[in-house]
Each structure stands twice: as structure tokens, then as C-alpha cells.
Amino acid sequence: MSLTPRVHDDGRSRLMAFDHGAHLASWELDGEPMVWLSEAAVLDGSRAVRGGVPICFPWFADGPDGQHSPSHGVVRTATWRPAATQGEELWAWELSHTDVAGAPGAHQIPGPFDLRYAVRLSPAGADRAPALELDLQVHNPGPTAYDVEVALHTYVAVGDVEQVRIDGLDGAHYLDKVTGSRRRQQGPVSLTGETDRVYERSSLIQVHDHARGRTVEVSPRGAAQTVVWNPWAEQAAATSDLGEDSWRQFVCVETAATGGQALTLGAGQTDTLGCSLSIT
Numbered sequence: 001m002s003l004t005p006r007v008h009d010d011g012r013s014r015l016m017a018f019d020h021g022a023h024l025a026s027w028e029l030d031g032e033p034m035v036w037l038s039e040a041a042v043l044d045g046s047r048a049v050r051g052g053v054p055i056c057f058p059w060f061a062d063g064p065d066g067q068h069s070p071s072h073g074v075v076r077t078a079t080w081r082p083a084a085t086q087g088e089e090l091w092a093w094e095l096s097h098t099d100v101a102g103a104p105g106a107h108q109i110p111g112p113f114d115l116r117y118a119v120r121l122s123p124a125g126a127d128r129a130p131a132l133e134l135d136l137q138v139h140n141p142g143p144t145a146y147d148v149e150v151a152l153h154t155y156v157a158v159g160d161v162e163q164v165r166i167d168g169l170d171g172a173h174y175l176d177k178v179t180g181s182r183r184r185q186q187g188p189v190s191l192t193g194e195t196d197r198v199y200e201r202s203s204l205i206q207v208h209d210h211a212r213g214r215t216v217e218v219s220p221r222g223a224a225q226t227v228v229w230n231p232w233a234e235q236a237a238a239t240s241d242l243g244e245d246s247w248r249q250f251v252c253v254e255t256a257a258t259g260g261q262a263l264t265l266g267a268g269q270t271d272t273l274g275c276s277l278s279i280t
Ligand code: TA6
Pocket: 048, 060, 061, 071, 072, 153, 177, 196, 227, 228, 229, 252, 254
């Protein structure tokens, strides 16, 4: 049974989202993809949607100890509850630890949580295009502080990932998860093969998409890290919901708080992690 999409179309922006994972699945601006969705994405609720902006919580990848499952936590495959929108929000959802009590991996959840996720479009200005605003509110209703890993795993659509240059990470230290080495970025990031890096910096990222002659900006908030990922050809061919050549069409620029930079949620505390996407 296929998921029911929520669609917004204002003549410039077309957005699609699912209650499954509170997943912003795609954004097209003036007919051009901004947030990429795999043509091979599984849209029956049986797994996370490939593309869009998966919400990684309460752990990232296989977790701080490398022993957590499923990948990227339990909320991107949960059915979130639609919530009342506030102000200019297009959609809002809520999810609590009680909603995922029986889900695979629930026994590894580090503490009680209440999440609220909202999607908003900032209108275009005189000299700027519309911006997509994503905000995840994380509340700890319990009496004890605990750490959570959080990420908005954004698939930024590009014309050809081999022609992409990414500014904003020059000088930042990073963990290269392909080689296991720790390095420091020299100049713009270019991708020449499988790329999976956790940068210890969260600041404005510019994705120069030379194939399309445009720049996509990712402006993070409330995070500490930026993850840059592309599986490249071999890994993509082994991933059923990626499809043959689709790896060229995106680069993930993820707004993240993981490992030593995870969010510490004090008793009764609420934190917000989010990002804005726009085009220059
Ligand atoms: O984006 C970083 C990463 O953790 C990669 O290691 C890769 O696993 C990617 O996420 C996609 O993960 P997924 O579970 O969605 O296939």
C-alpha cells in the first residue's frame, strides 16, 4: 500500500512530504529539483524514503558505539502525528518515544522524548529566491539528562556531483569514514569517489552546482557538524533504492550533532536543530 503524499504547490515551489518519517521527500523550485528524491525510492512505508530529508534520531548511522540498529535511528520509519501548524508553517508533525515503543531498535532509545518537526517556505524577496526552512524541536520530558544524536540528512539535488565544489568547510577538521582517517579540509570540497565525512563545523555551506550553473546554500542552526556524503557508483549500484546512475544527481549535506558533538538534553529541556535551503 503506497504512502499518501502531502503536496504544496504555489506556482514556484512544489513540495511533497509523507507522515512516514515526517519526511520532506522533494522540493522543486521553478521546475528544477532542489531536494532530490530517488526514482527508485520505496514509497510503501516498509523502509525509509531514499532522498528528501530523512530525520536521523536518536542516533546517527549505527550510533555512537557502532552497535545501534536500524541505521539512523527509529523515527524516519515511524508514522508521525500531524500537528497544528504555527504561523507560516506548511506542515508540522509530532512524535514521542511512546509512539515508537514497539519499533525495532526501541530498546536502544536513550531516554524519553517529544519531537516536533515543521516545514516552512520563506517567501522570495526582491533579490532572493524562496527558502525552505526545516526545524526539529527535541524535548526531554524526563527527570534525567541524556545525549542524543540528531541529523537532518538532506539530499541536495545537483546536475553532476563530479562537477560540484562545496565552500564553507575550508580549515575544518573531519573524520573520513571511508578511510577511517582524521584530516583537515584544504579549500573547497570536491568529490572524486565515495565520500562520507563528518566535519566538525556547522556554518553556511555553499554547494556550487557547476553543471547547472547555480549555487545551493544550506544554512544550519543548532548543530555542531556537517556531514557530506555521496555513495558513488559502486555503493549506489549495490543500493536497490538508489538506481544505476542516480548517484550523480545529489550530494548529501547534513546538519548534524553526533558522537562527541551529540545534543545533551537536560531534564525538561528543549533543543532545536534545523536548516534553511535556498538558491543564489
Ligand atoms: O550520510 C552518511 C551515512 O551515514 C552514510 O554512511 C550512509 O550510510 C548514508 O548515511 C545513508 O544511510 P542509509 O541508512 O539511509 O542508507
